[in-house]
Amino acid sequence: MSTSPAIITVAITGAIPRKADTPAVPVTPSEQIESTHEAFEAGAAVAHIHVRNPDETPSSDPVLFAQVGEGIAKHCPGMIIQFSTGGRGREQSERGRMLNLRPHMASLATAR
Numbered sequence: 506m507s508t509s510p511a512i513i514t515v516a517i518t519g520a521i522p523r524k525a526d527t528p529a530v531p532v533t534p535s536e537q538i539e540s541t542h543e544a545f546e547a548g549a550a551v552a553h554i555h556v557r558n559p560d561e562t563p564s565s566d567p568v569l570f571a572q573v574g575e576g577i578a579k580h581c582p583g584m585i586i587q588f589s590t591g592g593r594g595r596e597q598s599e600r601g602r603m604l605n606l607r608p609h610m611a612s613l614a615t616a617r
Contacts, residue, residue: 514551515544520591523561532557534569538576545581552577553612555589563591570603585609 517540522530531540534556541552554577556569574586587610590600604611 513549515549516553534572542580551585565599567603
């Protein structure tokens with residue numbers, strides 16, 4: 506049996522689920538880093554990152570993206586980090602605020 510190489514991308518949080526919906530969803534930076542590390546250890550090569558405000562709503566806060574990105578870079582060497590610029594729950598003018606952190610990749614959501 507022959508196998509082809511595959512690239513596994515993990516989106517450990519997404520923009521919508523909250524702890525009330527799914528108790529295991531990682532919403533704090535430390536939870537996101539730990540969950541991404543588990544996925545990395547299981548073979549994931551790309552991490553698609555969403556961050557959350559303390560009330561678990563979607564955020565574009567560069568400080569939160571920096572915390573998660575730095576933690577992933579430290580604990581998951583070589584993993585490709587992709588920041589979400591998705592628009593759910595955020596003003597369009599806020600969505601790219603984290604891009605100056607220079608992730609390896611960023612998603613582009615064109616719809617509002």
